[in-house]
Amino acid sequence: MNILVCLKQVPGTTQVQIDSETNTLIREGIKNIVNPFDTYALEEGVRLKEQYGGKVTAISMGPPQAEEVLREAISTGADEAVLLSDSAYAGADTLATAYTLAKAINKIGEYDLVICGRQTIDGDTAQVGPELAETLDIPVVTYVSRVEEIDSGQMRVQRMVEDGYEAIETTLPALITVVKEINTPRLPSLRGLARAKSAVIPVWNAAEIGADQNMVGRNGSATWVTRIFFPQTGRQGEILEGSPEDQTEALITRLRDGKLI
Amino acid sequence: MGIQIDSEICTGCGNCMASCPFGLIDIIDDKAHIDEGCTLCGACQEACEYDAITIEAAVETVAVDDSHRGIWVFAETKGDRIKPVSTELLSKGRELADTLGTELCAVCFGHSVRETEQLISHGADRVYLIDDAVLANHQEDVYTEQLARLIEQHRPEIVLAGATALGRSFIPRVAAILKTGLTADCTELEIDTGRRLLLQTRPAFGGNVMATIICQARRPQMATVRPRVFKKNTPDQNRKGEIINVDFNKESITSKTKILGFVEDLTEKINIEDADIIVSGGRGLDKPENFQLIEELAAVLGAAVGSSRPPVDDGWIPYSHQVGQTGKTVCPRLYIACGISGSVQHLAGMQTSDTIVAINNDPNAPIFEVATYGIVGDLFQVVPLMIKKLKS
Numbered sequence: 001m002n003i004l005v006c007l008k009q010v011p012g013t014t015q016v017q018i019d020s021e022t023n024t025l026i027r028e029g030i031k032n033i034v035n036p037f038d039t040y041a042l043e044e045g046v047r048l049k050e051q052y053g054g055k056v057t058a059i060s061m062g063p064p065q066a067e068e069v070l071r072e073a074i075s076t077g078a079d080e081a082v083l084l085s086d087s088a089y090a091g092a093d094t095l096a097t098a099y100t101l102a103k104a105i106n107k108i109g110e111y112d113l114v115i116c117g118r119q120t121i122d123g124d125t126a127q128v129g130p131e132l133a134e135t136l137d138i139p140v141v142t143y144v145s146r147v148e149e150i151d152s153g154q155m156r157v158q159r160m161v162e163d164g165y166e167a168i169e170t171t172l173p174a175l176i177t178v179v180k181e182i183n184t185p186r187l188p189s190l191r192g193l194a195r196a197k198s199a200v201i202p203v204w205n206a207a208e209i210g211a212d213q214n215m216v217g218r219n220g221s222a223t224w225v226t227r228i229f230f231p232q233t234g235r236q237g238e239i240l241e242g243s244p245e246d247q248t249e250a251l252i253t254r255l256r257d258g259k260l261i
Numbered sequence: 262m263g264i265q266i267d268s269e270i271c272t273g274c275g276n277c278m279a280s281c282p283f284g285l286i287d288i289i290d291d292k293a294h295i296d297e298g299c300t301l302c303g304a305c306q307e308a309c310e311y312d313a314i315t316i317e318a319a320v321e322t323v324a325v326d327d328s329h330r331g332i333w334v335f336a337e338t339k340g341d342r343i344k345p346v347s348t349e350l351l352s353k354g355r356e357l358a359d360t361l362g363t364e365l366c367a368v369c370f371g372h373s374v375r376e377t378e379q380l381i382s383h384g385a386d387r388v389y390l391i392d393d394a395v396l397a398n399h400q401e402d403v404y405t406e407q408l409a410r411l412i413e414q415h416r417p418e419i420v421l422a423g424a425t426a427l428g429r430s431f432i433p434r435v436a437a438i439l440k441t442g443l444t445a446d447c448t449e450l451e452i453d454t455g456r457r458l459l460l461q462t463r464p465a466f467g468g469n470v471m472a473t474i475i476c477q478a479r480r481p482q483m484a485t486v487r488p489r490v491f492k493k494n495t496p497d498q499n500r501k502g503e504i505i506n507v508d509f510n511k512e513s514i515t516s517k518t519k520i521l522g523f524v525e526d527l528t529e530k531i532n533i534e535d536a537d538i539i540v541s542g543g544r545g546l547d548k549p550e551n552f553q554l555i556e557e558l559a560a561v562l563g564a565a566v567g568s569s570r571p572p573v574d575d576g577w578i579p580y581s582h583q584v585g586q587t588g589k590t591v592c593p594r595l596y597i598a599c600g601i602s603g604s605v606q607h608l609a610g611m612q613t614s615d616t617i618v619a620i621n622n623d624p625n626a627p628i629f630e631v632a633t634y635g636i637v638g639d640l641f642q643v644v645p646l647m648i649k650k651l652k653s
Contacts, residue, residue, distance in 0.1 A: 011283050011298075032298075036574075063297035090263060091301035091319070098437060124464070124586055124606075125445035127433040134437035139402065139517035142430040156521070161426040163532075167521040174517075181580070214322035218263065218301055222442030224319060227473040228282065228304040228465070237617075237632040247636045248646040251618065254634055260595045260616055261538070261562055261651070 001054030001150070002111040003045040006101060006132070007038040007073055009066040010122040034069045037117025039076075040178050043185040044147065045115050046077030052150055055079045057108060061089055061100055067201055075188035075196035082108070086205035091218030094123075098131035100216050103209040105136060113155070114175040118143055126177070133175035141168050144176040263301055263317035268292045270313035280308035282470045304470070321478050327457070328416065329480040331366055332358045335408065335422035335432070336380055336388075338371035340397075345493070346423035348383040350486060352494035353450060354421055355384030357459070360452045363418070368411060370404055372397035381502030383494060388504045389415075395511055398523075401431040402516035409438040411507065417481050419459050421450075424485035436483050442476030443483040446586065448490055448609055459484065464586055464609045471605075487590035488534060489613070526581065533565045533582060538595045541567035541584055541611075545600020545621060545640055549577035554644050555599060561651045567591065567611075569601045585610035599640045603628025620644065 012033040045056045058073035060066045061084040070081035084104050092100065105111065114136070119126035126142070133140035145165065146158040150172070159166050160179050188196070206216050214220055240250045255261045266277075273291030282304055285296040293313075295305075306314045334354045336347035351367060358365040367385040369377060372394050380388050389411060395403060404427070412420060412435070420435075422428040424446045436443035448471075449462040458475050459482040465472035476482040533539055540562065542555040552572070559566045567584040568577070584591055586606035596614035601607060603619070603626055611617070612631045619632035620640045629635045636643055 009298075065297055087263075090299065093442065094433070095437065095440065095442060119587065121587070126429050127436075127443060127445055130430055130433035131437040131443075134405075134434040140430070140434070141518060143426060164523055164525040166523050168518055169521055170518040179580075214320075218319040219322050221319070222436075222440070222479045223444060223461075223474050223476050225302050225465070225472045226460075226475050228280075228302055228307065229471050229473075237619075237629065237635050239629070239635045239637060244638055244642040244646055247638055248643055248650060251634055251636060252647065252650055255595065255616075255618075258616065 001048060001052045001113060003049055003054060003056045004105060004108065004111050004114045005038070005042045005045040005056060005058050005073070005078065006114065006116045006128075007042065007058055007060045007069050008035045008120050008122075009033070009060065009062050009069045010035045010120055032065065032068065034072055035117055035120045035122075037119060037121070037178070037180065039117075039185040040180050040182050041115040041117045042073050042076060042078060043183045044178055045113075046186075047183065048113070048147060048150070049077075049079075054112070057082065059101065059104060059108075060084065061092075061097060061104075063090075064203070067203075070201050071196040071199065072188070074199050075192040076186055077192065081199065081201045083201055083203045084209065085203050086216070088206045088213060088219075089217045091221065092216065093221035093223045094125055094127040094131055095222045096216055096218075096220035097128050098135045099220060100206075100209070100211060101128070101132050102135040103211045104204060105132075107204070107209050112172045114138070114173070116175065116177045118177045118179050129175060129177040136175070138173050138175055139170045140175045140177070141170055142177045144178045145181045147176075147182075264295060264299055265315050265317075266293050266295065267313045267315070270311050272311060272313075274310070276308045276310060277305035277314060280304045282465070302465075302472070323478050325478040326480045329418035331364045331415070331417040332361070332419040333366050333368055333412070333415075333417040333421070333481070334385070335420065335428065336367040336369040337423050337425060337427055338369065338374055341371065341373045341375050343369070343374065343376060343379060344423065344425070344488075346425060346486075346488040348379060348496075349488065349491045349493050350421045350423060351380060351383040351385055353486070353491040355494065357419065357450060357452055358384075360454060361418075361457060366415075366417065368408060370396045370407065377504055379496060381504070382496035382498050382500050384500070386502050388502065389507050390504055391507045391509045393509050393511065395509075395514065398520045399427045400516060400518075400520065401427070401434075402518055403514055405431045405434040405438070406514070407509070409435045412439060412481060418457065420481045420483045422483075422485050424487045428485050432483065432485055439479075439481070441479040441481060441483060442474075443485070444474045444476075445485050446609075447484045447486050450484060450486070458482070464605050487610075489590045489592040492613075533567050533584065533591055534589050536565035536591070536593050538562050538564035538597070539567045539584070539591055539593045539611075539614075540564045540597045540599065541569065541601060542572060542578075542599050543569035543601030543607075544571040545602075546572065546577075549575070551641075552577055554641070558597070558599075558644055558648050558651075561648055564595075564597075565593075567596075569598075569604070569607045598628050598632075599644055601628055602626040603631065
């Protein structure tokens with residue numbers, strides 16, 4: 001089994017607070033991390049390799065420092081890694097990202113399975129996985145919570161939907177996106193850390209993956225951001241004062257008066 | 262990189278540094294510097310009072326395609342029923358279609374689908390219906406193929422769909438086939454009438470800011486919206502519309518995936534998306550066992566239990582309870598947030614609730630900005646008092 005795992009380096013910003021006085025981000029302590037959902041994708045790739053044999057290749061598109069997430073991937077079980085980095089890739093939307101990843105995957109060549117996390121925590125779109133599968137013209141199963149069996153070019157998986165689980169069978173090669181229920185990612189091993197340190201990670205620019213310059217990065221994107229703003233909520237609420245008893249009493253009175261409870 | 266700061270003009274004021282959603286700008290020797298990883302989002306350019314920042318204009322590589330007309334809503338079904346998100350989207354779609362002076366169509370796939378006329382009473386001028394046993398389950402390969410085929414044939418300018426498990430899985434595939442833009446989880450949709458552009462607003466960059474996104478040249482402009490983000494309009498039973506049964510060539514199906522079975526998840530007592538009242542807990546609960554307090558209050562009120570993201574991430578409560586951008590969007594009559602600070606992501610999932618109560622010990626917590634009633638205090642005092650008073 002040749003398994004490819006897509007990883008993204010994201011800012012660990014989900015806990016960032018907004019300074020309500022200045023309406024700006026409190027930026028202390030932001031550091032880059034591997035997109036948490038992608039760590040489950042990698043772990044599943046490594047487990048499947050251990051069970052069925054083969055090789056795990058980690059792929060990431062990002063600025064030069066995204067190499068860190070690939071070294072981390074090697075320390076936790078990836079055999080090889082490729083970084084897609086080129087200033088031409090900057091500002092890519094999901095369509096351009098899927099195109100770029102597909103070009104790189106076609107350059108890698110033989111593969112049986114592509115694994116992605118269900119979504120990134122910065123973009124939160126969950127679109128790149130399905131768009132990548134379509135661009136590669138392979139089947140896709142999203143929200144996979146268990147890989148049941150892989151046998152003679154077929155794979156059976158369990159996927160999580162709103163109200164339960166579906167059992168799905170697909171032909172290989174295929175792409176799956178995984179949810180965190182699928183496994184518990186391992187910690188890096190000492191041997192892995194040593195390998196990660198010495199690994200040579202190739203960096204592929206747009207020319208090296210044979211990408212059309214007009215289809216990558218911002219120029220290749222169908223969507224553009226036209227405006228960024230801090231949300232204004234502005235509901236005129238009432239802060240209930242007094243002792244905890246007073247506050248609770250006031251609250252319950254208001255809720256009962258409003259026939260809410 | 263496609264962004265430059267003119268160091269002659271830059272005063273090192275720091276406005277751009279504060280505006281960067283990624284924290285990639287530093288002021289070094291009184292000049293702004295941008296680190297690697299810039300996404301060219303433009304927030305700093307807007308913040309700069311001196312016009313010192315220039316972003317290379319993106320080169321549009323395809324000509325603006327202005328030949329498409331009409332708004333489409335993908336009307337999702339569950340069993341033989343039309344899902345509520347479908348009529349919510351039609352309600353919004355109707356407004357947008359009226360603004361553009363164009364027609365609104367629904368596309369519905371399923372088997373023995375009941376009450377298709379409600380698609381018309383909620384605003385559709387036309388319904389394209391494929392009703393076949395093959396479509397009873399959400400066979401995504403078939404859905405993808407058929408929707409892409411219909412869009413290519415009828416050329417709508419806008420396509421909206423619910424950001425459900427189904428929509429989030431197959432709509433991106435349709436967008437990839439059509440090589441067009443898709444914006445996930447929009448919280449507001451408006452029309453720029455001059456350019457016939459759909460202005461698609463969503464939380465972005467980890468939910469810390471809102472971004473308005475356009476699909477400038479390619480068509481259709483596609484967007485997904487979470488359930489309960491838009492309110493349903495009042496159905497007009499006298500509205501006239503046309504239901505077109507679309508020919509469906511079963512033999513042409515080349516599905517590589519097969520649904521073998523479905524097991525319903527019964528662990529969730531009350532589905533939070535359907536709940537009238539939700540009591541939610543957050544990081545302020547400190548420990549997983551303290552969720553019992555939330556459950557107790559919920560039980561007294563006959564409410565569902567919700568959660569913000571951190572408790573779910575830490576495994577205190579299953580993901581099905583998570584409210585927010587990466588969880589569920591809810592709109593109950595009453596939402597009680599206990600120990601939840603109110604990140605933009607969480608707010609995106611609950612701020613349309615009719616009445617919001619916030620209990621938090623931090624008076625500056627953003628949750629108070631959306632709260633109808635706020636209690637600045639210790640939830641470990643207030644919640645037990647509430648339970649006691651409600652019980653008596």
